[in-house]
Amino acid sequence: MFFVHYALAELRRRRGRTLLTALGLAVGVALVAIVTALAAGLDRAQEDVLAPLTGLGTDLSVERPVRITQDGSRFTPSAGGANLTGEERDLLLEENRAAMIELDDLGEPGDRFETDVFISGTQLSFPAARVAQVARREGVVAAAGGLTLSAVHLEGDVPEAAPGPGGDRLGPSAVLRGNIDFEPATISGVDVAHPELGAVAPSQISNGRYLSERRAAARAEVILAQAYAQRKNLRVGDSVSVGGEEFEIVGLSEPPLGGQATDIFVELGRLQEAAGREGRVNVVRARAEDASDVPAVAEDIAATFPGSQVTTASELADGVSGSLVDADNLARSLGTALAIIAMAAAVLVACLLTLSSVAKRTRELGTLKALGWSGWAVVRQVAGESLAQGVLGGLIGAALGVAGAAVITAVGPTLSASAPPSGPPPLAFGQGEVQTSAEGALEAPIDIRLVLLAIGLAIAGGLIAGAVGGLRAARLRPADALRHIE
């Protein structure tokens, strides 16, 4: 192949120009490769970090919060529900009746007492029939009910009744006044038939195991959030008393990012009984057939369930923040822009160098035409040389990209992500707001497709430069080319 030999001889002789063009393309594609690898690594890190923390199987959750008439204002018990319609206030009171303990029921003032109450806060419960309704909706693969309550343990001396309305009940003021310890915890009931749709999913278990699959066996079991167990100095195998009943700790869990900061997980039926909410749930978690169905399904459910609030997993993910998310965004926006600019600049440089090379070789190319070479053969010569530079640039660029990605992986900065808590807002007895967070090491994985992409991009750049130069060469009139003075 004469023209291949000729092209190689040409590239060898104009070594500086060849290397400059190839290096330009190499840097461009290396940047593209690194940014792509970084983005993939960040995606993977985000998945790795978020996976155990978000309810993996849950695409959307349906709740029935108390409707507050005035937008933006938050319900507080002290405001006495001023912003609620009568109907909503009744529902709220009904939900939290357990918290209104008559002092008389506890004993004589000064007596020692100990009791557990379950309150819903602002997440109203609803009949479990809603679960089946959601499950039947088109696009929904599975749905499970859940019940998340505040379990408050009260222990101390029965206080004197205070004058005024409500003075004969164990309200916040009575607790503050008297010698009473209170301890709130969040407790969730899990439908063990749908563990992946539970408030805690099997993938979140960091220690021990998940609740038993059989309801009967699961009734005596409990999973504790790691942080809660640590605070309480509890371990797998220990037993713990919740609502006056004994459970065996079978597992510890990591918190879901953006999920509910629940402390205690028990079998749903057991919690319903203990809290006096048989047949009622306050959340439905559902999985959609297709991620793209989720918004439509969410709308559909919201329309058929008055007062409901449907939250989708992607909305949750949007709430995730932290260096991981920042890095991911950065890699996507700035990194991509940088890679595109670098690539465009490299192609531009390659084009300009090829054009200047054609200009410098005007006489040579004209001679070829005078010697009987067709326009196409001359174009092929010019484009072939650019293509070879593209291949060279691609190989160098792929090597640079792999090396750069390896460096990133080796250095592997730690990135973190955090999410605001969801679930019932803190109510009486101040339940702590928990900011869930997670960490992961950054990697920039390079696979063969990425290497091929880099080489392909460089070759494409070489071809563009070759096309530009070839076009110019094709337009050379041999007569003018021969007059050209070098």
Next chain:
Amino acid sequence: MFQLRDVTRTYGDTSAAVHALRGVDLDIDDGEMLVIAGPSGSGKTTVLQLLGGLDRATAGRVCFEGQDLGELGDGELTRLRREAFGFVFQQFNLIPTLTAAENVEVPLAATDAPRAEREHRVAELLENVGLGDRTHHLPGQLSGGEQQRVAIARALANRPRVILADEPTGNLDSSTGAEVLDALRRLNRDEGRAVVLISHDPSIGEGAPRLVRLADGRVVADRSREGTDVPPAPRDAVRALAEVVARGAERGWGQPLGEDDESSVRRALDAVGHTLPDSARQAVGARGSLTYGDAALVAAAIEPRVDRGD
């Protein structure tokens, strides 16, 4: 082989047009050797490029073997260059990254000749120009004369019917120039290829079988060896004409001739005019009043006919 009829070539548009050729008639026979001479800028290279199909005439016809080149497409002109023409350039125009042998192979690379045949032909051609031992040298490693011989070998690679050489000795000293000329003469004599050679070296024109003289885009003399029996111009007429031309250089070529000068020019024209080519005679005769430029034209046409014997 070639017939040029009233060929003009104008570069650029009306405002800054350069009239490189202003009506050239020329016939070249098969196997003929011909030298085109003339001052710089007279249109020699333009004629050669029109002959070789590298350029197209603005008006008039350029025919090669009965085909009007102006009517051929670019592809057909390329085919003619590949099959019928061989070019030799003043600056050799070898490709600097390729060896002597590879340079000779360039025209063959455009054909589908098999590799073995090509290599054989290249070796043979270089042997013929006396460079059998330089095949793997790069142009930069060869002397000017050697480079031009490589270029001649390259021009012959496709067995052309005509060699078009534009001042092939212009960049060579006189002895290497003579060698190159010799090589071209042998090609013409021994292989029967037509050779069109451009030169402004008068000594080359002297020895040529046919000399075509261009001035200002026109053929002002076309002397074949057979035509040497044309009587030499009277010496006094030539001397008078030389004085007129010298005055023209001072006054400007576009100025009309003074009365005495005009009669000098007409006398010189009468003496040799019947031997001038039609185009030159028409150009000079067409206008009523002659300019100093016309005097220069006539002087250029007469000059080779001057009897140098005294």
